[in-house]
Amino acid sequence: MPSRIYETVVGYFVQDRPEPAQLPARFGLIDDSPDRWTRFKASIQQLNVDTLDPVQYKVFFLGRHGEGYHNVALPKHGRQAWDDYWSKLNGQVDEVHAEWQKEHRFGIPLPDKLYCSPLTRAIQTNERTFSGLLPGDRKTVIVENIRELLGIHTCDKRRTRSYIQETFPEYVIEEGFAEEDQLWNPDIRETCNDIDVRAKEVLDMIFECDTEHFISITAHGGFIKAFLRVTGHLEWSLPPGVVIKASRES
Numbered sequence: 463m464p465s466r467i468y469e470t471v472v473g474y475f476v477q478d479r480p481e482p483a484q485l486p487a488r489f490g491l492i493d494d495s496p497d498r499w500t501r502f503k504a505s506i507q508q509l510n511v512d513t514l515d516p517v518q519y520k521v522f523f524l525g526r527h528g529e530g531y532h533n534v535a536l537p538k539h540g541r542q543a544w545d546d547y548w549s550k551l552n553g554q555v556d557e558v559h560a561e562w563q564k565e566h567r568f569g570i571p572l573p574d575k576l577y578c579s580p581l582t583r584a585i586q587t588n589e590r591t592f593s594g595l596l597p598g599d600r601k602t603v604i605v606e607n608i609r610e611l612l613g614i615h616t617c618d619k620r621r622t623r624s625y626i627q628e629t630f631p632e633y634v635i636e637e638g639f640a641e642e643d644q645l646w647n648p649d650i651r652e653t654c655n656d657i658d659v660r661a662k663e664v665l666d667m668i669f670e671c672d673t674e675h676f677i678s679i680t681a682h683g684g685f686i687k688a689f690l691r692v693t694g695h696l697e698w699s700l701p702p703g704v705v706i707k708a709s710r711e712s
Contacts, residue, residue, distance in 0.1 A: 465666075466665070466666055466669060466708045467708070468662075468665060468692055468693040468694070468706055468708050469693065469694055469706070469708075470693050470694050470695040470704055470705070470706060471509075471519065471705040471706065473492075474491065474492060474493075474502065474505075474705050475489070475490040475491055475492060475704065475705070476490045476491075476492055477490045477695070477696065477698055477704060478696065479696075485554065485557050485558065485561065487561075488561075488565055489523065489561060489565065489570075496568065497568075497569070498568060498569075499565065499568055499569040499570045499571060500569050502571075503569075503571050506519055506521055506675055506676075506705065507675070510675065517708065518669055518708045519675070519705060519706070519708075520668070520669065520672075520674075520675050520676070520677055520705075520706055520708070521571075521675060521676050521677065521704070521705050521706075522677050522678075522679060522689075522704050522705075522706060523573060523676075523677070523678045523679070524678075524679050524681065524686050524689065524704065525558065525587060525588070525591055525678065525679070525680040525681070526587075526680075526681065526682060526683055526686060527579070527581070527583040527584040527586075527587045527680065527681070527682055555587055555590050555591060556590070558591050559590055559591050559592075559593065562591065562592065562595055563595070566595060571675075571676045572592075572595060572596060572600075572676070573592075573596075573600075573676050573677055573678035574600075574672075574674030574675065574676050574677070575603070575668070575672050575674045575676075575677050575678070576588070576592070576596075576600065576601070576602040576603065576677075576678040576679075576680075577602065577603050577604075577605050577608055577664070577668070577677070577678065577679045577680070578602050578603070578604055578605070578608065578633070578679070578680040578681070579604075579605070579608040579609055579610070579680065579681050579682060579685070580604045580605070580606060580608075580609070580620045580621075580626055580635075580639075581609065581610065581618070581620055581682070582621060582626075582629075584608075584680050584681060584682065585602075585604070585626070585630050585633065585680075587680055588602055588678075588680040589630075591680065592678075601632065601633060601634045602633050602634070602678075602680075603633070603634045603635075603636055604626060604630075604633050604634065604635045604636060604639065605636050605664060605667075606636065606639055606640075606645065607660045607661075607663055607664050608664055608679060608680075608681045608685055609645065609660070609681075609682070609685060610681075610682035610683070610684045610685060611651065611652045611657055611682075611684040612645050612646050612647065612651070612652045612656075612657075613646060613647045613648070613649070613650045613651040613652050614647075614648065614649065614650070614651045615651075618646060619643050619646040620643045620646070621643075622641055622642060622643075623635060623639055623640065623641045623642075624641065654688070654691075657684055657685065657688040658688045658691055658692055660685070660688065661685060661688035661689045661691075661692045662692045664679075664689075665689070665692065665693070665706070665708070669708045686698075690704075693706050
């Protein structure tokens with residue numbers, strides 16, 4: 463697979479600036495006109511028409527999982543803090559779903575390709591985010607490398623392939639996905655460089671294999687931070703929409 467260099471294309475989303483404390487309207491799209499998504503889609507299409515091979519442009523909608531028992535230690539923080547935390551995270555997923563519904567009325571391009579972490583909390587978030595929005599034949603693909611920082615923490619060890627397939631039969635599992643988790647190590651924790659490598663491998667796979675321009679990735683905070691580092695984007699704790707330019711290294 464050829465090596466690529468990734469850049470963030472600025473000027474479309476407020477995520478180019480320091481982040482606000484809440485989910486930005488229109489997923490951060492700066493244009494607030496009624497035909498905003500029609501104009502945006504036409505602009506992305508034109509970028510790809512005008513560019514010289516091997517440069518490509520794609521739009522990514524990055525979603526963070528909404529819940530997971532690893533996020534808060536109940537004995538340490540207490541039942542009320544635990545419940546408040548879950549209410550906030552689940553509320554964020556519902557906000558994202560509501561924003562997709564609202565912007566769908568203004569023509570937001572639904573993702574042509576959807577990818578997701580194999581961890582249960584991410585798959586459930588993907589389900590809730592796009593519930594009732596996608597054509598029945600548009601399936602999300604489970605990808606091994608779209609994982610949280612790996613190692614030591616048992617919450618980041620995935621279930622078996624059989625479990626995922628039986629529990630979420632409407633999802634497609636990528637080719638070569640092993641039955642058991644072969645990435646998680648009980649004694650070694652990944653470094654930021656390790657997860658950056660995984661994020662770049664996911665980007666390489668998408669830009670090499672997919673002709674579609676609008677991509678969704680449902681993942682985890684660590685993976686999203688790695689994705690943003692690899693593409694030169696500002697760090698955002700809230701999942702952003704982002705336009706990525708890819709070019710092959712000479």
